[in-house]
Amino acid sequence: MAVDKSFRNVVHLGFAFMLIFTAFQTMGNIQKTILDSVHQEDNSFNGDGYVSLAIIYAVMSICNWLAPSAINMTGPRFAMFYGGLTYLFFIMTFLIPKEWLLYFASSVIGTGAALIWTGQGNYLTLNSSKATMSRNSGVFWAMLQFSMFVGNLFVFIKFKGQDKIDEASRTVVIWTLSGISVAGLVVVALLPRAPKTDQSENDNELPMEETHDGPVQTLKKAVNLFCTKNMLLLSVTFCYTGLSLGFFSGVYGSCLGFTKSFADRKELVGLSGIFIGVGEVLGGATFGILGAKTNKWGRDPIVIGGFILHTVAYFLIFLNLPNSSPFGDTNEKAFITSIKAVALFCSFLLGLGDACYNTQIYSILGGVYSKNSAAAFAIFKFTQSVAAAICFGYASAVALYGQLGVLLVLAILGTVSFVMVEWTIKREASKRSSNTSINSQDSSNSQNDLES
Template identity: 55%
Template sequence: MDHRLVNVIILGLGFMFLFTAFQTMGNIEQTVINSIKADEPTFEGDGYTSLAVIYAMLSVANWLTPSVLSKIGPKVAMLLGAITYCVFIVTFMWPRTWLLYVASAVLGSGAALIWIGQGMYLSKCSDEQTISRNSGIFWAMLQMSMFFGNLLVFFMFQGKTHIDMETRTLVFSILTGVAIIGIVFLCCLRNPHNRSTQEISDDGIPEIQQSPKQALVSAIRLFVTKRMLLLSVSFIYTGLALSFFSGVYGASIGFTNAIGETAKQLVGLNGVFLGVGEVLGGIVFGLLGKRTTKWGRDPIVIIGFIIHIMSFFLVFMNLPDSAPFGDTDDVSYFDPPVPSIAILCSFLLGLGDACFNTQIYSMLGGVFAKSSAEAFSIFKFTQSVATAVSFVYSSHLGLRMQLAILLVSGILGTMSFCAVEWPVKRSRAMVANESKFVDIKN
């Protein structure tokens, strides 16, 4: 087997275990914090605020991370970032308001290291022919993390309207152990073949082998190019969608009392079916890697947005407007709310997100391969700003207004992605035609 593909698989396993812990934690954070407040009145932490701090710090740290990677490389960066995820989960065993927010800020800084390091490493393990396949494989393995942790939550929270301290401690201990297994896999990564340091990208930006100051300047130069500014609109949409399905939607299901006694239990099942959609999308687009090179990335992104529109409509019909704020007896147009529709929406949200993210990874790892660290730092910066802003307004805006924001930003994000992809397809077609002409002439 190609050693670069082996690296991608090991990378996927590391992230699968690490994010089994973290994505499960993010999915249940607001629900768990409400139970902690009931047990400890002095605790005043807020799950949405914690997630906003994480993504705000991530957005700031993204500008400094290319400089750090130019010194330590992607593997060490990913290991350092992974440790901060463990620290964040462990702090929930000793709930303190100040500790929650400090750990959130530390995690935000570490997240920049691990995600930009991952993007750079994946790019170095790929070429134009394999980047779509490798992105799909990595994404599918990463999103398998949604299964195991949320299945644990599904069974551990079964029949509970209040998550007691013993249950919380057991869940956090298991998640911490799983995160440590992920770190062990990341330690096993081997160095991929590097492209020539003399190569220059299509945007005139040199690769990452440069001084920290040059890395920061290169990231800024790349950010203001026309293609990256257009892509940033797509990045914003993925950030808004991420905050919705990773924090708001699961909590909204759990807070809707009209669903019945299974409402809290469905929070875990929501995460499982989000993962089913994500993994299915990653597998399909991984298998179609060579064909997407021929068809282009835009059809998959358009399909993803259509899937999201379907899910937004069903969420609008099924859950009440007040669902994000806490336990509510309100209902929406489906009275009572239908649990199977709630879970179907989880699957659709995950599948649509996979459509967007696999193609963004393919775009950044292929078109911007020679400036991969800068490209992924811009992606995570823009996405993180949008996610942080979304978590802030999630505490104040009802479910319907949040869905309206997602709809408008999704339209703009899809159009912007297509505006970047279409010239790439034309350029690829021209090169292919020129190659055929040369072959015929020879």
């Protein structure tokens, strides 16, 4: 019964995050477009969506180091509830478009983001065993990515036929997303405690993160791990996933909304988010829920597949969108006539490729660094958050083709780095297996000699 209750808790957690991130990811996707519409009505307002998102990820990267100790003191459920409150606060500040309020709310949600994700990882671990971790992670990932559908579908319908998002439309969207966020908070508040582990099932237990280390000790562990060769290589992959996250979660949708060559371009922003979600869910289901079957191929072919998907997407975006599209409404022409179907296909490729990278990163960190997973995931979230902040930082100054160039270079480096680490792990595993076989054979021969 304990296993059944644990799985119900995982589904409960997934439903809570689906609601909260239906609200936040939708807002992040349309944030630049909404703020640009506010500026058209009020020239004194100069709040920048890219700067806001950069602040969020910068603050989150710093707070990631302190979050594990905070979880030890408060527990994962309180941490996730606090995180959800900051997401609600951030969304509702768009009802009062003030620059100082926008950037203050961005700082606040950065603290909440670190806590909600650290709490999520802790709660998921407490409700999982070695036998169920892959399944539980896959179920959670798929449920989380469904958040891309509901909010973006609403935005697609609400923005249909609009060139500029007027105040009435913005207000309806913000209140709706706030309501969804409140529903998510209620679900988080109702999360039950993780069931106590049956000691008879110790063989299937994961190493629980209950060390109660302080911030300094946690930082020392992370720094020591970061300085190892494999983690330095993996950090290049983490950086790429952060840049990619920044691009498809904030920049790409804005590019579509600003490209005047598209008919109904504002509704295309929401539709793009839906197609990114389709790719994410498909990838999460394939490589998460079916992880036991895909694991026999190894992690490197899946990451290489993600690289190919993203490379194709970047090339098509390069052809399909004008260079100035990240900055604001533009009549500039792309290399080809901008095609809506190609833009949405690229959204799908971005989501599917992202799932390829992230599911395998979780797999390698959870499998190889299981005894030091808190430090490993802290490095991952820190590096990814810094890279996402950098992406949003240069998004306002670097044209589309320059951003695509940066993404392509980091994709190559990140993929090569991951493959190098995976091959090293395979060689070490093969060597250990050979040594075990030799020792076993020697033991058998010694036993035969004694019997003779």
